Amino acid sequence: SYNLDASKILESKWNQSKIEWRERYWGFNKKNLPLNGRLWIPEGDQKFPIISIIHGNHSMQEHSDDGYNYLGEYLSKHGFIFNSLDQNFLNGSWTGDFRGKEMTTRAWHFLENLSYLKKLNNDSSSILYNKIDFDNIIVMGHSRGGEAVNIASKFNELKTFPDNGNIELDYNLNIKGIVTLAPTDYRYFRNYKLKNINYLSIQGSMDSDEDSFFGIRQANRIDNESSSFSDFNILVEGANHSQFNTSWGQHDFGFPGKLLVNNSNILPGWLQRKILKKYVYNFLAYTLNGNPNSLEILKKSENYTIEENVSKKIISRSKIGGSSVLLDFEEDELSYSKNSKLKFSDISEIKLEPLKFRGGKNQQNSALKINVSDSSEFIIDILDDIKVYYYNFLSFDVSNDQDTAKLEISFIDKNSNVIGSKTLKLFNTNIDLNNLKFNYLTEERFKKRNDINFSTYYVDLENKDFKSIVFKFNKGKYYLDNFSLNF
Known part of the structure; x- marks a missing residue:
């Protein structure tokens, strides 16, 4: 083990209570944090990409770093080095936990681990030499x-630790992508924006620990200037929080709270982890190798069959970098942007709405809420500066709670002629979040039993030179967001 002095990084209190007991249990304090981890290395003489993971908060007596052994075994067979870092000493216990005050330490410790591995990789006497x-x-x-690796990705770019200017940072690691599993996004007070990085976040609908898809908030704070970078947010119906880590068991609550959990709605642990492996592998194949088939898998919402006549929803919301935004509804003006103008007819309700998660936290995103009839029209006029024939796809996000909803799209040229049309069957993005056995308990704990979920659609433009796009939805209520032209 290699030790680190975190005394200038970690908050002044080593813990909220029982400090001396905690130090006796571990045999060290914040001045000598160990740098331990588990490595899975493929066979072969060449260099391999590295995936490095940190666990979240759990009982520190029940070690968490071995809970991702299944990922290490799987990914190493597919040509990746997998590193699971030990941060159990930053976790809670019956004495309490750091209540999020340790988030910067998790991020810094994680980067120090990667830096240490880099030294070993360059050391000809090390078993990791040139691996x-x-x-x-x-x-x-x-x-x-998950929140910690987002913070670490920002710290990786900085020269100075933002909470103590006496600490210099100098990492500059070549981080190609971020994967977060049911992440927090509110423990550290700095909500960092990231730029030009691939991002995948996966959340379970039956998560009773992190009650909403907070990974979307970081996605909303990513600015990707090139189509080489994308973000993907995957909501898995039936997945919970704990089963991504085999050491955490089946339940998100301890005793006696777990007796109230609606286990009938939760996926088996092995299936939840199988789905995770599928998306992680395809994210790696897309990010590191540009695999187009993997990109299509990451972009697709689907009904995932788990047994005969039983399926669960997997909802994908994605954004390809380098796009030209037509409307994203983040400003005060509803019907105009620098690239387009919005017109509509026979729509009984149309309003900008700042979105909140079911527990009340801000999604850091706004969308357009509409209530339409079968005769309603929603029209986007393209302004003259946009050369639409340069783009390959039109993309947009829809939240829809109907099984039979369809959308008709027509492309209109400068002479008001229809030059192409497309009909889409809309994915029902509604998931009833019945986490607990009694609905009133779910509503008392989580405020609501549903969230507003979006699925992203991509329409091939086929080199059309159009001036307007007409959308006609089935009668109903929808949320719309992020109309963009993509390469």
Whole structure:
């Protein structure tokens, strides 16, 4: 083990209570944090990309770093080095926990671990010599670890620790992508924006620990200037919080609270982890190798069959970088942007709405809420500066709670002629979040039994030179967002 002095990083209190007991249990304090981890290395003489993960908060007596062994075994067979870092000493216990005050320490400790591995990789006497491809790093985190790797990705770019200017940072690691599993996004007070990085966040609908898809908030704070970078947000119906880590067991609550959990709605642990492996592998194949088939898998919402006549929804909301935004509804003006003008007819309700998660936290995103009839029209006029024939796809997000909803799209040229049309069957993005056995308990704990979920659609433009796009929805209520032209 290699030790680190975190005394200038970690908040002044080593813990909220029982400090001396905690130090006696571990045999160290914040001046000598160990740098331990578990490595899975493929066979072969070449260098391999590295995926490095940090766990989240759990009982510190029940070690969490071995809970991702299944990912290490799977990914190492597919040509990736997998590193699971030990941060159990930053977790809680019956003495209490740091209540999020340790988030910067998790991020800093994570980067120090990667830096240490880089030294070993360059050391000809090390068994890791020339094994790790440090041009291809993927960072990964679960729960608080998810927020921590987002923070670490920002710290990686900084020269100075923002909470103590006496600490210099100098990492500059080549991080190609971020994967977060049921992450937090509110423990650290700085909500960092990130730029030009691939991002995947996965959340379970039956998560009773992190009650909403907070990974979307970080996605909303990513600015990707090139189509080489994208973000994907995958909501898995029936997945919970704990089963991404085999050491955490089946339940998100301890005793006696777990007796109230609606287990009939939760996926088996093995299936939840199988789905995770599918999306992580395809994210790696897309991010590191540009695999177009993997991109299509990541973009697709689907009904996932788990047994005969039983399926669960997997909802994908994505954004391809380098797009030209037509309307994203983030400003005060509803019907105009620098690239387009919105017109509509026979729509009984149309309003900008700042979105909140079911527990009341801000999604850091606004959308357009509409209530339409079968005769309603929603029209986007393209302004003259946009050369639409340069783009390959039109993309947009829809939240829809109907099984039979359809959308008719027509492309209109400058002479008011229809030059193409497309009919889409809309995915029902509604998921009843019945976490607990009694609805009133779910509503008391989580405020509501549903969230506003979006699925992203991509329509091939086929080199059309159009001036307007007409959308006609089935009668109903919808939320719309992020109309863009993509390469």
